[in-house]
Amino acid sequence: xxxxxxxxxxxxxxxxxxxxxxxxxxxxxxxxxxxxxxxxxxxxxxxxxxxxxxxxxxxxxxxxxxxxxxxxxxxxxxxxxxxxxxxxxxxxxxxxxxxxxxxxxxxxxxxxxxxxxxxxxxxxxxxxxxxxxxxxxxxxxxxxxxxxxxxxxxxxxxxxxxxxxxxxxxxxxxxxxxxxxxxxxxxxxxxxxxxxxxxxxxxxxxxxxxxxxxxxxxxxxxxxxxxxxxxxxxxxxxxxxxxxxxxxxxxxxxxxxxxxxxxxxxxxxxxxxxxxxxxxxxxxxxxxxxxxxxxxxxxxxxxxxxxxxxxxxxxxxxxxxxxxxxxxxxxxxxxxxxxxxxxxxxxxxxxxxxxxxxxxxxxxxxxxxxxxxxxxxxxxxxxxxxxxxxxxxxxx
Amino acid sequence: xxxxxxxxxxxxxxxxxxxxxxxxxxxxxxxxxxxxxxxxxxxxxxxxxxxxxxxxxxxxxxxxxxxxxxxxxxxxxxxxxxxxxxxxxxxxxxxxxxxxxxxxxxxxxxxxxxxxxx
Numbered sequence: 022x023x024x025x026x027x028x029x030x031x032x033x034x035x036x037x038x039x040x041x042x043x044x045x046x047x048x049x050x051x052x053x054x055x056x057x058x059x060x061x062x063x064x065x066x067x068x069x070x071x072x073x074x075x076x077x078x079x080x081x082x083x084x085x086x087x088x089x090x091x092x093x094x095x096x097x098x099x100x101x102x103x104x105x106x107x108x109x110x111x112x113x114x115x116x117x118x119x120x121x122x123x124x125x126x127x128x129x130x131x132x133x134x135x136x137x138x139x140x141x142x143x144x145x146x147x148x149x150x151x152x153x154x155x156x157x158x159x160x161x162x163x164x165x166x167x168x169x170x171x172x173x174x175x176x177x178x179x180x181x182x183x184x185x186x187x188x189x190x191x192x193x194x195x196x197x198x199x200x201x202x203x204x205x206x207x208x209x210x211x212x213x214x215x216x217x218x219x220x221x222x223x224x225x226x227x228x229x230x231x232x233x234x235x236x237x238x239x240x241x242x243x244x245x246x247x248x249x250x251x252x253x254x255x256x257x258x259x260x261x262x263x264x265x266x267x268x269x270x271x272x273x274x275x276x277x278x279x280x281x282x283x284x285x286x287x288x289x290x291x292x293x294x295x296x297x298x299x300x301x302x303x304x305x306x307x308x309x310x311x312x313x314x315x316x317x318x319x320x321x322x323x324x325x326x327x328x329x330x331x332x333x334x335x336x337x338x339x340x341x342x343x344x345x346x347x348x349x350x351x352x353x354x355x356x357x358x359x360x361x362x363x364x365x366x367x368x369x370x371x372x373x374x375x376x377x378x379x380x381x382x383x384x385x386x387x388x389x390x391x392x393x394x395x396x397x398x399x400x401x402x403x404x405x406x407x408x409x410x411x412x413x414x415x416x417x
Numbered sequence: 418x419x420x421x422x423x424x425x426x427x428x429x430x431x432x433x434x435x436x437x438x439x440x441x442x443x444x445x446x447x448x449x450x451x452x453x454x455x456x457x458x459x460x461x462x463x464x465x466x467x468x469x470x471x472x473x474x475x476x477x478x479x480x481x482x483x484x485x486x487x488x489x490x491x492x493x494x495x496x497x498x499x500x501x502x503x504x505x506x507x508x509x510x511x512x513x514x515x516x517x518x519x520x521x522x523x524x525x526x527x528x529x530x531x532x533x534x535x
Contacts, residue, residue, distance in 0.1 A: 339534035
């Protein structure tokens with residue numbers, strides 16, 4: 022019980038339900054239902070806290086205090102905001118496609134909460150261990166893109182439609198390096214199941230074996246979540262607000278619940294796939310330690326997400342797409358090939374796997390760095406030549 | 418097998434319901450005073466001209482096309498990645514060849530100028 026409370030609770034609950042006279046299948050279904058309800062509730066309640074954390078950390082990064090009026094340290098600020106949003110009018114613009122208009126915000130939240138179903142929180146504590154976990158992550162994540170398109174289309178507003186178009190162009194572009202980067206942990210663990218991927222990192226975290234894949238996954242997930250510097254989804258200064266311009270009240274709030282939660286979820290996914298998930302010292306004796314390790318690692322990665330958000334300015338849409346197609350995608354292809362070949366060669370030649378992969382990743386990193394430097398230099402030269410010719414014409 | 422998917426079959430509708438509920442509550446709790454000006458499309462005070470659902474730029478279509486090519490091909494790579502441990506070096510190189518064809522497609526799109534945002 023003390024060593025592994027989660028498995029014990031599950032077994033006890035099943036036995037209790039069977040004892041009540043239920044069939045084993047019925048009891049199983051009920052346990053699954055309760056588990057799903059508990060996970061969805063926990064994740065959505067966590068959002069209240071996450072919004073506070075993000076605002077507070079962001080404020081500190083920008084030399085402000087952040088919310089500090091409602092409750093101790095402003096902890097109840099989010100609840101006050103939620104109550105305010107609840108009592109606002111839900112405005113549906115003229116000519117909007119009503120059903121789609123209403124379904125889009127919950128779909129955004131659903132796509133994020135659905136991801137938590139396959140994230141292992143601790144040993145024996147995972148929503149469900151399906152054998153196509155990674156593909157499930159990709160497909161459920163894509164529903165978020167769909168929701169944005171639906172929102173922009175159904176609002177009957179040109180800004181919303183424009184915003185949706187460019188968001189979708191960006192989101193689907195960044196899905197390519199994400200999917201390719203996901204191939205690497207699948208390859209190293211030999212399974213698409215998330216639990217197997219965590220178990221596969223017992224010897225060494227995948228971030229050590231494939232640092233470039235971790236970087237690619239993290240970056241493209243940041244774009245998928247619409248975090249700065251990829252927050253073109255809500256570029257206030259360019260297209261007023263983007264796809265959510267016509268939304269008000271809690272319908273608007275749900276988009277933001279989805280967005281804030283997505284930031285944390287991407288941290289959790291990065292931890293699961295590359296930073297060893299719940300693995301840590303002593304986790305085999307005491308399973309509950311796994312939850313602590315998982316939470317700690319996720320909190321650290323989440324802090325980095327907010328840190329990046331507070332530091333980098335927003336990219337332009339053409340820059341965003343150029344970075345993806347001309348930098349991340351070729352790099353992702355190279356990383357997949359490299360990991361596949363080097364790992365197989367290392368196994369065949371009897372080299373040390375960790376060092377071989379690290380060295381290969383380092384070499385590619387150096388090549389990429391040199392390439393980017395050369396490119397930047399050529400761009401700078403072109404700008405200098407351009408500046409010189411104009412000044413010659415405009416000279417007095 | 419189907420047991421594993423039961424959880425997902427529960428959590429997705431539950432999440433949809435839990436996210437939809439606040440919107441419903443908002444509709445009940447919030448005021449409902451509509452007028453033509455409020456319900457008009459918001460374009461910073463300027464009245465909207467013409468139909469919203471216009472034809473969109475072909476650029477987006479090309480991006481979507483390149484995306485579909487890559488995403489579908491990447492999904493084909495997943496079985497290869499799962500079986501990676503049991504593959505010989507030759508089979509791995511075959512997978513690499515497949516990725517090389519993908520990369521050739523990317524180079525083609527690049528040279529055609531499809532990756533430029535205009």
